[in-house]
Amino acid sequence: MYADLLNALPDVFSLANFAAVVIGVIAGIVVGAMPGLSATMAISVLVPFTFGLEPLVALGLMAGIYNGAMYGGAIPAVLLRIPGTPAAVATTFDGYPMAQKGEGGFALQVAVVSSAFGGVASAFALMLLAPPLSKVTLLFGPSEVFWVAIFGLASIIFLLGGNPVKGLISACFGVFVSVVGSDPIYGNDRFTFGQLEMLDGINIVILLVGLYALPPVIDLLETPLKTDGVKSSKLGTEPIWKALPRMKSYWKTWVRGSFIGIWIGILPGAGGSMAAFMSYNEARRASNTPETWGEGEPEGVAAAEVANNADTASALIPALTLGIPGTAVAAVMLGGLLVHGLQPGPMLFRDNPDIVFGFMWQFLFGAILLVVLGGSLATNSFARLLNLPRPLLGSVIIVLMLIGVYSIHGRMFDVYLMLGFGAIGWVMDRLKFPLPPVVLGLILGGFAEENLRLALRIGRGDPMVLFQNTTSLILVALTIAVIVGPSLKKRFTGKGKAQ
Amino acid sequence: MLNIVKKTALAGALILSAGAALAEYPEKPIEVIVGYSAGGGTDVMARTAAPFIEKYLGDGASIVVKNMPGASGQIGVTEAANADPDGYTLGTFNLPGMMARTIDREADYDRDSFSYLANVVNDPNVIVTSKSSGLDTLDALLAEAKANPGAITVGMSSLGGDDHFALIKLQNATETEFTIVPFKGSAPARTALLGGHVAMGILNISEVAEFQDQLNVLGVATNERSQFAPELPTFKEQGLELVNGSMRGFIAPAGLPEDVQAKLIDAFTQMASDQEFLDAMAATANPVEVVAGEEFRQLTSDLYDLAKGVWDTTPWN
Amino acid sequence: MPASKNHRLARPETLTAIGIILVAAGFLIPTFDMRAISALLPATMLIGLILLSLLLLLSDQRKAGAGEEAKPMTGSPKRVIGAFLLIVAYALATDFIGFYVSTAATIPLVAWIFGYRNPLGLLIATVIVTGTIWAIFDFGMSQDFPTGRFWES
Numbered sequence: 001m002y003a004d005l006l007n008a009l010p011d012v013f014s015l016a017n018f019a020a021v022v023i024g025v026i027a028g029i030v031v032g033a034m035p036g037l038s039a040t041m042a043i044s045v046l047v048p049f050t051f052g053l054e055p056l057v058a059l060g061l062m063a064g065i066y067n068g069a070m071y072g073g074a075i076p077a078v079l080l081r082i083p084g085t086p087a088a089v090a091t092t093f094d095g096y097p098m099a100q101k102g103e104g105g106f107a108l109q110v111a112v113v114s115s116a117f118g119g120v121a122s123a124f125a126l127m128l129l130a131p132p133l134s135k136v137t138l139l140f141g142p143s144e145v146f147w148v149a150i151f152g153l154a155s156i157i158f159l160l161g162g163n164p165v166k167g168l169i170s171a172c173f174g175v176f177v178s179v180v181g182s183d184p185i186y187g188n189d190r191f192t193f194g195q196l197e198m199l200d201g202i203n204i205v206i207l208l209v210g211l212y213a214l215p216p217v218i219d220l221l222e223t224p225l226k227t228d229g230v231k232s233s234k235l236g237t238e239p240i241w242k243a244l245p246r247m248k249s250y251w252k253t254w255v256r257g258s259f260i261g262i263w264i265g266i267l268p269g270a271g272g273s274m275a276a277f278m279s280y281n282e283a284r285r286a287s288n289t290p291e292t293w294g295e296g297e298p299e300g301v302a303a304a305e306v307a308n309n310a311d312t313a314s315a316l317i318p319a320l321t322l323g324i325p326g327t328a329v330a331a332v333m334l335g336g337l338l339v340h341g342l343q344p345g346p347m348l349f350r351d352n353p354d355i356v357f358g359f360m361w362q363f364l365f366g367a368i369l370l371v372v373l374g375g376s377l378a379t380n381s382f383a384r385l386l387n388l389p390r391p392l393l394g395s396v397i398i399v400l401m402l403i404g405v406y407s408i409h410g411r412m413f414d415v416y417l418m419l420g421f422g423a424i425g426w427v428m429d430r431l432k433f434p435l436p437p438v439v440l441g442l443i444l445g446g447f448a449e450e451n452l453r454l455a456l457r458i459g460r461g462d463p464m465v466l467f468q469n470t471t472s473l474i475l476v477a478l479t480i481a482v483i484v485g486p487s488l489k490k491r492f493t494g495k496g497k498a499q
Numbered sequence: 500m501l502n503i504v505k506k507t508a509l510a511g512a513l514i515l516s517a518g519a520a521l522a523e524y525p526e527k528p529i530e531v532i533v534g535y536s537a538g539g540g541t542d543v544m545a546r547t548a549a550p551f552i553e554k555y556l557g558d559g560a561s562i563v564v565k566n567m568p569g570a571s572g573q574i575g576v577t578e579a580a581n582a583d584p585d586g587y588t589l590g591t592f593n594l595p596g597m598m599a600r601t602i603d604r605e606a607d608y609d610r611d612s613f614s615y616l617a618n619v620v621n622d623p624n625v626i627v628t629s630k631s632s633g634l635d636t637l638d639a640l641l642a643e644a645k646a647n648p649g650a651i652t653v654g655m656s657s658l659g660g661d662d663h664f665a666l667i668k669l670q671n672a673t674e675t676e677f678t679i680v681p682f683k684g685s686a687p688a689r690t691a692l693l694g695g696h697v698a699m700g701i702l703n704i705s706e707v708a709e710f711q712d713q714l715n716v717l718g719v720a721t722n723e724r725s726q727f728a729p730e731l732p733t734f735k736e737q738g739l740e741l742v743n744g745s746m747r748g749f750i751a752p753a754g755l756p757e758d759v760q761a762k763l764i765d766a767f768t769q770m771a772s773d774q775e776f777l778d779a780m781a782a783t784a785n786p787v788e789v790v791a792g793e794e795f796r797q798l799t800s801d802l803y804d805l806a807k808g809v810w811d812t813t814p815w816n
Numbered sequence: 817m818p819a820s821k822n823h824r825l826a827r828p829e830t831l832t833a834i835g836i837i838l839v840a841a842g843f844l845i846p847t848f849d850m851r852a853i854s855a856l857l858p859a860t861m862l863i864g865l866i867l868l869s870l871l872l873l874l875s876d877q878r879k880a881g882a883g884e885e886a887k888p889m890t891g892s893p894k895r896v897i898g899a900f901l902l903i904v905a906y907a908l909a910t911d912f913i914g915f916y917v918s919t920a921a922t923i924p925l926v927a928w929i930f931g932y933r934n935p936l937g938l939l940i941a942t943v944i945v946t947g948t949i950w951a952i953f954d955f956g957m958s959q960d961f962p963t964g965r966f967w968e969s
Binding site for chain 2: 044047048051137138139140141142183184185186187188189194196197199200268318322323324332334335336337338339341343344345346347348409410411450454457458460
């Protein structure tokens with residue numbers, strides 16, 4: 001297998017194949033950086049187009065876009081508090097406060113280096129550990145996946161914000177939105193009001209664009225003459241190698257975030273946003289100064305960005321070996337593989353080693369290229385866009401929101417739905433309801449329900465099926481630790497201080 | 500008001516299209532509506548077939564694939580059913596799903612809404628068991644199912660699909676009872692099987708071909724051994740009458756001008772024996788079995804009756 | 817909104833809480849027609865929303881009783897409502913008269929109304945944005961945007 005890996009390398013460096021990765025990364029950063037456009041949308045628009053391309057050109061483009069977009073999403077998250085992709089929600093927590101303090105440039109440099117670190121770690125996991133990691137995936141049946149979802153939902157506790165009542169309202173809202181669509185077992189409609197467009201549930205991008213992009217756009221138009229807090233002159237055009245030493249202390253966060261991202265990636269369903277949330281929470285928990293988190297702590301940006309790139313390549317492990325994609329983007333990419341006759345399964349690695357391993361190399365180079373292409377080029381040019389007059393910036397974002405949401409399924413219905421969420425989002429924003437619990441609730445609520453009900457069917461109604469094996473029990477223990485851990489730690493450190 | 504405008508416009512379009520049909524068809528691009536996202540099985544079929552249909556229609560015909568994903572293909576097929584029957588809008592069609600949807604939910608089409616062109620793919624069902632279940636022959640499986648009714652868990656994709664109908668046929672033929680675990684799609688069901696979380700699975704042959712070493716494949720629900728994986732035995736060989744599968748083909752809205760319909764069916768029939776096409780379909784794991792025109796209509800009608808019969812005795816939602 | 821001083825119920829949080837309670841109660845009705853297991857999660861969430869909103873309502877009313885003034889949601893309601901209506905109008909226009917026409921009109925219109933009035937800047941921005949979208953999506957990726965239902969058939 002490792003010989004196949006090396007044999008695939010020369011092909012990756014053919015002009016067309018390498019150019020595809022470079023173009024992909026640039027396109028990905030741009031797409032990710034445009035509020036409203038997401039990686040899922042970009043790759044699904046690309047898939048039909050790749051029918052006519054050589055496999056490695058097509059796959060290189062996709063690998064590049066995926067890597068690029070996961071970083072690109074950080075740019076508006078830091079500068080405008082609009083996550084460019086669902087996975088960049090956690091990046092807003094500290095990225096935007098940093099930008100307001102005039103450290104936006106450093107925030108973006110942290111983001112790009114962390115993204116590249118996560119991407120490289122993930123690519124290595126894919127290249128070297130795909131077969132054993134796919135065995136890990138197999139350990140997770142419906143009851144185990146249910147506990148993973150509960151574990152993720154438990155971290156909502158940290159996202160509730162100052163007013164827990166409002167935070168819980170947000171979470172309930174998110175979970176409620178996740179049940180809209182067809183029932184996961186019986187397939188009958190729930191809250192679709194006869195609209196076929198709602199049968200598949202509400203796409204996360206629609207909700208995200210509505211909740212996160214519309215309120216800032218209204219702000220831009222509401223106070224058009226306000227001078228923006230973020231001036232590109234303040235962004236700091238310090239070259240990236242000079243900023244690197246300041247990031248030395250983040251290595252633990254990077255390693256931890258990479259593990260979390262890779263692990264979430266190999267589990268089907270949850271994806272990048274959950275990886276970023278979890279990495280952020282764990283890093284904050286491990287920090288000596290948790291009180292600075294949320295106020296512009298660069299390590300928070302590092303934690304979120306390393307994890308949301310660390311699940312890119314690893315999400316392809318279950319996709320390539322089992323046909324079950326780990327993230328929404330990987331699901332679309334799986335389509336791109338099928339187009340080229342690459343059937344997922346154990347034979348894939350044997351039958352098409354040049355393409356499969358070449359694709360993995362492309363992921364690795366895509367991650368490395370991020371630093372070069374994202375570090376200086378993209379960051380500075382995008383930051384300059386913020387010097388546009390506010391009304392103009394607002395109107396351009398409106399157009400991007402529309403095309404981003406329209407392109408997911410090619411229908412206006414989704415755009416209207418997005419505007420509805422936008423109105424809700426504006427009210428929530430003004431009344432200080434936290435938005436992250438909505439996102440996490442939407443991602444994990446339906447996921448938890450579906451797996452719970454599958455598990456109960458497997459157990460023929462007996463709830464004990466949920467506690468029948470070690471993996472489940474470990475996850476239950478972890479969940480309890482997350483919930484009661486902070487209060488125990490408080491007591492513990494309280495004593496420590498008293499000494 | 501708007502409706503009247505629409506209807507008049509539609510009538511106008513009908514007259515126009517009738518006129519157009521007299522001229523040499525096709526004289527503009529033909530749109531094929533695919534009810535799934537780009538890269539899905541049905542989409543790959545449509546895009547693989549497109550150049551061959553163009554070739555056999557001749558005269559520089561051009562086909563444009565348009566994806567309208569959503570509601571398990573229902574949005575796309577409804578759009579195709581309600582399009583102008585001028586031969587410039589075709590659609591992909593999935594069986595038994597498209598017929599089952601007219602039974603288990605409200606649908607704006609029925610079996611008479613279409614001009615049936617050709618069914619292209621027939622992906623037969625297979626029964627597989629996980630290695631850890633120990634049920635490595637059909638006899639062992641049926642013996643266990645008879646001894647402990649409902650004890651065997653069956654992973655499959657959603658209720659009201661081909662997998663589900665295959666299980667119902669199996670239960671009726673052998674007087675057994677299984678516990679259905681309907682996953683969202685075949686790949687998660689297969690993964691649960693590989694992990695031993697469910698004991699048995701009903702999938703399609705294209706979905707297990709790559710996993711033959713990791714699963715016990717007990718049989719294929721065809722009359723004769725499938726060209727796609729000829730090493731796998733049929734149920735018939737093992738004394739069990741079980742034939743079922745998932746089908747994908749092409750339809751047009753009902754009321755297509757006869758000459759246009761004849762020309763299209765002719766193109767599909769020619770495509771069926773094009774070796775290059777068969778190779779391309781094999782490469783994308785699509786077992787081909789072309790059934791054109793009237794036979795396709797009959798096939799759909801039979802499947803509808805089957806689904807309706809199942810629904811009347813054991814509704815699934 | 818100066819009226820909020822006089823009407824205890826006109827406070828934004830109170831209104832929101834009442835709104836959530838009403839909507840959640842409305843959504844609760846269809847859950848009675850569902851299978852128990854299908855209704856479980858949505859009904860729990862809706863009841864949760866109702867109870868939490870009651871808490872929110874009570875705490876806000878308590879604040880009102882203590883004479884604490886509610887912060888208005890916006891200093892310029894006309895601008896906010898105007899901006900939102902313009903965005904909705906843009907979506908409707910895209911749907912009915914087509915994407916490119918609507919976009920070319922909306923970019924300068926919104927920017928102009930909200931205070932950016934440099935004609936050259938508006939022209940350049942409109943041409944660049946619309947042109948880039950056309951070049952990438954339509955020309956490059958043959959992605960169709962709405963052409964307008966109004967012109968169809």
